[in-house]
Amino acid sequence: MEITLDKHSANQASVKIKLNEADYQPKVDAKLKDYAKKANIKGFRPGKAPVSMVKRMYGTSVLVDEINSMLSSSLNEYLKGQTFRILGDPLPVIEDADKIDWNNQKDFEFEYKIGFVENVDIQLEGSLEAISYSIEMDEKEVDNTIENLRSQYGNMTNPEVSEENDFLYGDLKAIDGSFEKTFSLPLSKVDGRSLKKFLGLKKEDTVELDPSKVIKEDLAGVVGVTEEEAAQLTGKFEFTVKNINRTELAELNQEFFDKLFGEGQVDTEEAFRAKVRDIMSENYNKELKVYSDEQIKEQLIAKTNIDLPEAFLKEWLLKANDGKVTAEQVEKEYPIYAKQLSWTIISNELAKNNEIQAEHEDVIEKTKDMIREQFASSGLGAQLEASMDMFVDNYLKGNEGQNYMQMLTSVQNDKVLTFVKEKANAKEEKISVDKFQKLLAN
Template structure:
């Protein structure tokens, strides 16, 4: 057997594997003898058919299988010995394979195309500068959050006369009778120019409107219809009020504090406000942390200047995902390239600094994720005693892919923690509006 590497460029090459009869025939003969012992061929007792007949029946398929096994193991072993990092999977040159005469040919040559990168070069020092943002939670954001919480825990009432922010329950009808829908209409969805019509109404009243002008936002979502249907709802409509629903804000009292934050955690309105501010600040700054780390990744990816084999990778992605169009691959490739490059950079930093993701780290990170999910669903601490079950089920799911994803996430966390120690980080406080501007750019 002979294996040769031919580099076509800085990041693409071909691997040629030449096999002669001595490389594969002993294994083929051995396999055919095994087949002969088990073969059930008409006219012969089981296992008594001549090897020559078995070879005539199964010889080609056995030859193909054994050569494929040799190629797979030889190619993998050869690649493992190289210093470069192969990307994607080797692509066989199909034209050569189609020309093989399996019946008569003795010597075979197979060719594979590969994409790779040489050693990734990245140096961490204080010349790399990044900004870590901290969000200032302003008074209005806090007050809006408190109002939302009080609304969630508030009491539903049915007043006689409607006011702003009420819900009107009734029938939404086209004047010509072509459309009717019964729904609960939030007055917050009514345009400012039309809101006066909906305030001060009572049960049994009818309100004339043009939905294309009176309703803010998505009419299709409000009415649970398609965009095409919603586009046709113009002109004269009427809303017939059957009931008025209002949520009275929950009062600041011990019962309310306990429902929101549990017993003994908050006792006064001021403490409640402080707690809400802390939670908002924590949640917002999780977002700024993610943003900062993405900026750091971008800086390191740019600094590493990894030359990816773009043409090869696009071809490999196309063959590996035959249901994805080439147009979609071209569109998504920049994001894929960024993620791939960061993976190479992260692995290089981890290797140079002996950073490893341990099993205990994976379990701990998964626990954090599960706790956040439980908290967001309102379950929280009462499910803590089942944490091990949730964690194990997740990590064992998706055929082990979940575990590998968490392992990668842990390594990334450790790599980024080291990077932040090595580079220059400038701290800056910004408003939510300013942060939204950063996200939009």
């Protein structure tokens, strides 16, 4: 057997494997003898058919199987011994394979295309602007959240007279009769200059309006029409009230506290407010960590500038997902894939060079945290913790073990990013919710 590597560029190459009869024939003969011992062929007692007959019947298929097995194992072993990192899987050159005469040919040559990267140079010290953000909670944000919670758990009523923040259920009609629609109008969506005419209304009262001027945002969504239809909602219309809906805010009492956090978890308004603030801070800080981590990843990807074999990877993605994606879809999604692949290469390289390992115990703890987060609003509490080991075991064994490998990768990424932040002397910065929203918008 002869294996040769021919590099076409800095990230693509071909591997040729030459086989002669001495490489494969002993294994083929041994397999045919084994077939003969077990074969049940008409006219012969089981296991008594001549090897020559078995060879005529099964020789070609055994030859193909044995050569394919040799190619797979030999190619994998050869590539393991290289210094570069293989990407995707080797792609056989089909044009050459189609020319093979399995019945008469003795010597064979096979060619595979490969994509790879080498010499990944990652610079950390002094080259990154790493910032670890944390939220500085504004009491106004806490007030708004509490108001929303009270509204969400409040009681729906149907008052006689409309007030600010009510919902008016009624009929919208064009004066010329060209349009008619029944919908619920939230007065919070009404422009402040027009709000006064919608206050103090009763059932069957009618208001004249120009919808395009009165409903200050998302006219199509509020009325329940298409954007094209909404563009026509201008001019003289009438809105007739059929019902008034109002949500009475839930009382800040023990029943409300228990509904939100579980029985006895909070017993005073002060404790309730502190709990809401803590949960909000925790949620914002989780989002900020994701944001900070993504910023660091993007910097590392840009600075490391890994030269990926784009043409090879696109071909491999198309063949690996045979029938599931089109060439157009691969072309469209490739930038996202390339970014993810570049980060994976960087993460693995940093982990290898700095002895960063994801331990089994880390996987277990991360899975527990994920499950607790998923059931955070269920109120299960102690029952969840009592069954936690079962939940963790079921999840990690799911998807044929892929869940475990994904969680292992996630733990490694967390550890690598922590290491990067330490090396880069990440700055800590507290920011307001408003600034956080602006960061996300950029």
